[in-house]
Amino acid sequence: MSFASRLWGSLKEKGTPAMVGLDPRPENLPEPFRTMALTGPSAAAKATLEYHRELLPLLAKKVPVIKPQAAFFEQMGDQGFAALADAVGFAKDLGLLVLMDAKRGDIGSTSAAYAKTFLGGGIHNAFPPSDALTVNPYLGEDACQPFLDVAAEHSAGLFFLVKTSNPGATLFQNHGSPPLADVVASAVHRWGTSFLDESGWSSLGAVIGATRPEELQHFRSLLPKAPLLLPGFGYQGGTANGLDPAFDEFGLGAVVNSSRGILWAHERDEFAHLNSWEEKVVAAVDEMVAALPTVCGDDKQA
Amino acid sequence: MSFASRLWGSLKEKGTPAMVGLDPRPENLPEPFRTMALTGPSAAAKATLEYHRELLPLLAKKVPVIKPQAAFFEQMGDQGFAALADAVGFAKDLGLLVLMDAKRGDIGSTSAAYAKTFLGGGIHNAFPPSDALTVNPYLGEDACQPFLDVAAEHSAGLFFLVKTSNPGATLFQNHGSPPLADVVASAVHRWGTSFLDESGWSSLGAVIGATRPEELQHFRSLLPKAPLLLPGFGYQGGTANGLDPAFDEFGLGAVVNSSRGILWAHERDEFAHLNSWEEKVVAAVDEMVAALPTVCGDDKQA
Numbered sequence: 001m002s003f004a005s006r007l008w009g010s011l012k013e014k015g016t017p018a019m020v021g022l023d024p025r026p027e028n029l030p031e032p033f034r035t036m037a038l039t040g041p042s043a044a045a046k047a048t049l050e051y052h053r054e055l056l057p058l059l060a061k062k063v064p065v066i067k068p069q070a071a072f073f074e075q076m077g078d079q080g081f082a083a084l085a086d087a088v089g090f091a092k093d094l095g096l097l098v099l100m101d102a103k104r105g106d107i108g109s110t111s112a113a114y115a116k117t118f119l120g121g122g123i124h125n126a127f128p129p130s131d132a133l134t135v136n137p138y139l140g141e142d143a144c145q146p147f148l149d150v151a152a153e154h155s156a157g158l159f160f161l162v163k164t165s166n167p168g169a170t171l172f173q174n175h176g177s178p179p180l181a182d183v184v185a186s187a188v189h190r191w192g193t194s195f196l197d198e199s200g201w202s203s204l205g206a207v208i209g210a211t212r213p214e215e216l217q218h219f220r221s222l223l224p225k226a227p228l229l230l231p232g233f234g235y236q237g238g239t240a241n242g243l244d245p246a247f248d249e250f251g252l253g254a255v256v257n258s259s260r261g262i263l264w265a266h267e268r269d270e271f272a273h274l275n276s277w278e279e280k281v282v283a284a285v286d287e288m289v290a291a292l293p294t295v296c297g298d299d300k301q302a
Numbered sequence: 303m304s305f306a307s308r309l310w311g312s313l314k315e316k317g318t319p320a321m322v323g324l325d326p327r328p329e330n331l332p333e334p335f336r337t338m339a340l341t342g343p344s345a346a347a348k349a350t351l352e353y354h355r356e357l358l359p360l361l362a363k364k365v366p367v368i369k370p371q372a373a374f375f376e377q378m379g380d381q382g383f384a385a386l387a388d389a390v391g392f393a394k395d396l397g398l399l400v401l402m403d404a405k406r407g408d409i410g411s412t413s414a415a416y417a418k419t420f421l422g423g424g425i426h427n428a429f430p431p432s433d434a435l436t437v438n439p440y441l442g443e444d445a446c447q448p449f450l451d452v453a454a455e456h457s458a459g460l461f462f463l464v465k466t467s468n469p470g471a472t473l474f475q476n477h478g479s480p481p482l483a484d485v486v487a488s489a490v491h492r493w494g495t496s497f498l499d500e501s502g503w504s505s506l507g508a509v510i511g512a513t514r515p516e517e518l519q520h521f522r523s524l525l526p527k528a529p530l531l532l533p534g535f536g537y538q539g540g541t542a543n544g545l546d547p548a549f550d551e552f553g554l555g556a557v558v559n560s561s562r563g564i565l566w567a568h569e570r571d572e573f574a575h576l577n578s579w580e581e582k583v584v585a586a587v588d589e590m591v592a593a594l595p596t597v598c599g600d601d602k603q604a
Contacts (some may be wrong), residue, residue, distance in 0.1 A: 023412070026425060041428035071408060071415035077428030078384035091334060105438060106373060106405050107468040110325070113373035123328060126343035126379030136407060138440040138463060142470030161440060166409040168444030175485055176478025183477055 002195070003132055003157030003203035008252050010064035010097050011295045017251065020059050021101065021231070021259030022087060024048045024066040026076075030266040030277030045079030045145075051169045052087040058278055060094035062285045065131075067229075067257055071103040089128040090184055098130040099229070099255070103161065105136035107143050115150035119230050132157030134207060134229070137184050141191075148191060148204070157203040157227065160188045162219060165209025165232030185222040192226055201252075202226050210256060213242025228254040233261070233288070240291040253294035258288050304497070305434055305459030305505035309529055310554050312366035312399050313597045319553065320591050322361050323403065323533070323561030324370040324389060326350040332568040332579030346348075347381030354389040360580055362396035364587045367557055369531075370432075371516070372404040391430040393437025400432040401531070401557070406465065407438035409445050417452035434459030436509060436531070439486050443493075450493060450506070459505040459529065462490045464521060467534030487524040494528055503554075506604050514559060515544025522547045522555075530556040535563070542593040553597035560590050 001009075011017055026044045029051055037047035059066060066087075073084035091098050104114040116122060118133045135147050137160050144160070151158050163173055163181040172180040185206060192204035198277035205227035208219050220228070228246045233239070233256045246254035265284035266277040272278050303311075313319055328339035328346045331353055339349035343418035361368060368389075375386035393400050406416040417425060420435045437449050439462050446462070453460050465475055465483045475483040487508060494504035507529035510521050522530070530548050535541070535558045567586035568579040576582050 014551070041424070041426040044425050044428070055473050069408075069412055069415075071406070071412045071419065074383075074419045075424045075428065076426075077387060078380045079426055080424075080428065081376075081383040082380035103406070103408050103438075104373070107466060109558065110371055110373045113327075113371075117376045122343070122377045122379055122382075123346050124343040124378075126346070126377065126382065136405075136438050136440050138438050138474060139466050139468060140470035140473040140475065143466070143468050159313050164441050164445070166441060166445050168442035171442040172440060172482060172486060173442065175482050180474060180477050180482060184474060187473070280306075288447060295400075 001199040002155055002225060003151075004195075004197050004201040005199060006131060007065070007157065007255070008199065008201065011252060011255070014062065014064040015295050016063060016292060017247070017255050017295055018092050018285065018292055019065040019067055019099065019255040019257045020063055020285065022052065022066055022072075022259050023259045024051065024072045024083075028264055028267070041077055042079055045083045046075040048073070048076065048080065049083040049086050052083070053090060054278070055281065056087065056091050056094055056096065058281055059285065060091070060096050062282070062289065063096075065097040065099055065255055066091050067101045067259070069098045069259070070100065077090045077300060085127050088130055092128065097132075098131045099134070099157075099159065100130035101134045103134045103136050105139050105143060107139060108146055110151065111143050112146035115147045119150050119154050119156040129154060129156070132159060132205070134159045134161065134243045136161050137187070144191070148194070150229045151203065152195070155203075157205060159205040159207050159227070159229045160184065162188065162206040163208050163212060163215060169209065178194065182222060185219055188226060189223050194234045196225060200225065205229055207231065208246075210243065216243065217245040229257065231257040233258045240293070243293070246295050251293045256292055258295060261288065304457055305453075306497075306499050306503040306529060307501060308433065309367070309399060309459065309557070310389065310501065310503065311383065313554060313557070315593040316364065316366040317589045317597050318365060318594055319549070319557050319597055320365045320587065320594055321366055321369050321401065321557040321559045322368040322564045322587065323559050324354065324368055324374075325561045325565060326353065326374045327386075330566055330569070343379055343406040344381055347378040347385045350375070350378065350382065351388050354385070355392060356580070357583065358389065358396055358398065359588065360392050360583055362398050364584070364591065367399040367401055367405045368393050369401045369559055369561070371401065371561070387429050390432055399434075401434045401436070401459075401461065402432035403434045403436045405438050407441050407445060409441060410448055413445050414448035414452065417449045421458040422452050422458050424474070426439040431456060431458070434461060434507070436461045436463065438463050439489070443489065446493070450496070451507065454497070457505075459506040459507060461509050461529070462486065462529045464490065464508040465510050465514060465517060467513045471511065484524060487521055489526060491525050498527060502527065507531055509533065510548075512545065518545065519547040531559065532556050535560045542595070545595070549595050553595045558594055
């Protein structure tokens, strides 16, 4: 089944486009994981692994997709990389889709190696395959092609960086006329025509910062078939207002990510009345789901 | 000591700007490592580690810098990441400079995590620090700033992708007028002024494909203080002809990378008369060094 079909199926099942990012920072883990993580590199990776083993079942009841951020796992060295593999495999076992946020991009043979690592099992199945991967397009079409090839082979998805959520994204992404981001969006749309499924959606998506709702209509018009990944909801300041252009009448079309807003729920004053970090995470997820559009599915139109 | 000073010091000591990339592909390792690597993920990582333990002392006698390509290690999962850490640490012990080719780039806090992983020891010194890191600038200045901060803190270097060695690099890198690559080069030059040392060189460098000698003069004029990383020598078709604009009168200014041309020496017909893979690697390095400009150092002008 195509990635787009799996993605929309999962959104319909959970009824929400909410996605939770995994950004394990040892100093921000809930207790007892935080104290454990601060004692050394092996302990940090072990605490991270054990934390995700408890967090992911909570998320699996509520949201369709998780987005591990490779950087925070790599900080803990090889054991951090093992904790990333464990989280991916365990999330898949729980029925979650996994969108690996690694923002890789390189020339041909190296792009192929990254794609194979995160979407194709790596060498001798050394790493569990994710359902989709974020890709940086700066190196051009021939550099992106190996990602397309591996994604096609494994029925996986790709999310190309088009317009990112940070304030300074415009420096290079708005260069030229039309702006570079538009040129990238048009290329992603063109590449994506080979990835259309029977529903009319492509499995090649794009990253458009949720901090830029005013631009969503524009990029949706350039990318009418692309699933959109909208990062920056919550902690980075993005809100549900103005995300409508990303969604069709069934509530399909995008996934909206929050990382710190959910993961740091135990540090949030409004949840101080709740007893455990687990309850606080669930409350934060419920709050996010309530703020976002509902996914109704094709059969019960909104 | 600044990265630029360490880099030029090392080039002077070895007398060459030649750099060797580590791209461990199990199927292309010399025997007995190849056969060992093909049996499973642990064996692949172990073969890679042992191969580099034998390769790096050969390289350390001849070249100043190595460039591990993170993708090929990540393909082997967490044990591949451990083999990468081992190669970095062992190379440093041998007096080699390590330029980590990971082409990372993300928004602020995630960029900081990548920078800390590869230049700052990660969490609890989980990963040995490299001397420099390649960075993808697509996300803009605020996204690059954490790399600058961590590099400054650790006297490390950065090489920003400006114009890459692949044929399709022009699609986005030549967009606009002036072309995007020129805008990125100007930004890197501006950022680099905070990284100038007493010699007048910056520790912020740029990647300019060695497959594009006709453009070197142009980018050198935009980046007069930047060490240039010129990948694509050898296997990708780049030759020493036309690299002159990258170098000053002392032979300083750039490092020139070859990966497959050296690593696959045991597969090259012209070295078939040599008995061991070690002899073939040394012959390939000698051939590369002979083809490149000689680094004379300030005290014995060319």
